[in-house]
Amino acid sequence: MRELTSSHEADHPPTVSEARLLSVLDTAADGIIVIDEHARILIFNKACEQMFGIRAAEAVGKNVKIVMPMEYAVEHDEYVGSYIRTGVKKIIGIGREVRGRHADGTIFPLELSVGEAATPEGRQFIGILRDLRPRKESEQRLADLQSELVHLARVSAIDEMGAAIAHELNQPLTALILYLQAIRRAHQKGIDINKVVGDILDKAAGEAERAGHIIQRMRQFVEKREPERHVRDINPLVDDAIELTLLGQSHRIRVDREPGGELPHVSVDPVQVQQIIVNLVRNAIEAASGTADPAIRVSTRMKDGNVVIEVEDNGPGIAPQALPKLFEAFASSKRRGMGLGLAISRTIAQNHGGDLLVDPGGNGKGACFALVLPVASPVPAEFG
Structure with a gap:
């Protein structure tokens, strides 16, 4: 030719x-x-x-x-x-x-x-x-929208927890004011405060640090940023997420934590994984709140080569009619919130190469959600 x-x-x-x-x-x-x-x-x-x-x-x-x-x-x-x-x-x-x-x-x-x-x-x-530029641009737009939705779900969760967080933050601020007022009253009465002022100021500083820690955690959780993967031990992430969820909880709830010993590390976006755990723990607390002795169990373990985080409550379980739409967006039965929690949580899990599964329970057994995450690939050893 x-x-x-x-x-x-x-x-x-x-x-x-x-x-x-x-x-x-x-x-x-x-x-x-x-x-x-x-x-x-x-x-x-x-x-x-x-x-x-x-x-x-x-x-x-x-x-x-x-x-x-x-x-x-x-x-x-x-x-x-x-x-x-x-x-x-x-x-x-x-x-x-x-x-x-x-x-x-x-x-x-x-x-x-x-x-x-x-x-x-x-x-x-x-x-x-x-x-491939049109496809890449479309994929990037989709990723940006998904990231925005994930962030919006975190903001929504904090909004729903607003009253409890305000209560938790009010405690150290109130204590701080009381300590400072005690020093002022003693000074006005002419009492020699040199012997006690150091101890009181130390306690006041401790309460201020506590309030600052709560604010910092809220800021980190709702901050808008690009997803970042890091190799992490899952247990500290789970513990921090539980602590965050329990801030200002007024009702009694027993949390049984089963850390599962030494587990291989996972490659995750820490904030997004904690977002899933916060959502699951909040849902479990709500499901168990109507029982005589409300309790939840949070465990981490290895199963089928993956790291699995299970959150189980002792509530009535999930109704069969609710199961088909459980992971759909805007299908929440809560009075507040957008109904994005479980839908976003499963999306995050699948983006990490894992999944979010559920055992609905029922007949005297509570529901159990399992977050499955793949083990991080080992870093190859250097030669030479």
Whole structure:
């Protein structure tokens, strides 16, 4: 086949079959490049012109490296030569994600599929190219929306806990005021306060630190930020989440904690995982609140190669009619809140490569939710 351009600018008018081929190539939504054994471009369709900002007449006859980033370009000729010599295929017949280079120097993601054809003029290689920028942009928008929704659910949880948190914060602030008032009264009465002022100020400072710690934890929990994965021991995360949930709880509840001993670390976003645990513990407290001796159990253990956090209550269990919509957004039966808790929690778990499962209980047995998280991959040892 002689060299053809998609814009019909070859030295000779195309034959009927060639014109038909060019028409098909120019109608294709994906980019199509055909090269010979020397990596010279034979065909460069209109989709490629738009994708790379290069006219077909300028591309045909050139080495295909003109549309590749430098790191690909230096290896490409050697790869083609190696394949011709050895017959070992690396990407032929296999689609994969690569990067292309626009005429203005912009590097962008592409999906590439490569095939080959034997012709009287030697082997030719056909590349089908799809610009991944629209898909990547769509995925990024979806990720941003999901991150915003996860953050909104945390803010909603804190809003629902507002009265309890205000009560918890009021205690150290009230104590701080009382300590300072005691010093002022003693000073007004002319009492020698030198002997006691140090002790009182130490207690006042302790209450101020306690209030500051509560505020800091609230801020960290509701702060809007990009998700970040860290390798962590799960037990301290669970303990902190329980402590956060129990802030200002006015009703009596027994929390049985079973830490499960030494567990392998997990790779998680700590705040998002604590968001799940806070939601599960809050739901368990609410489910158990109507019993004579309300209690919940929070355990961590290994199961089937995963780390599992279970939150079980001694309430009545989940009604069968509620199960089908349990993890759907806006399906909450609570008087306050948006009903995003379990839906968001399962999404977070699945984004971590895990899941959120439930044993509904019933017949005298409470519900049990299980957060399943994969074990963190071991860090390879360094050599040398």
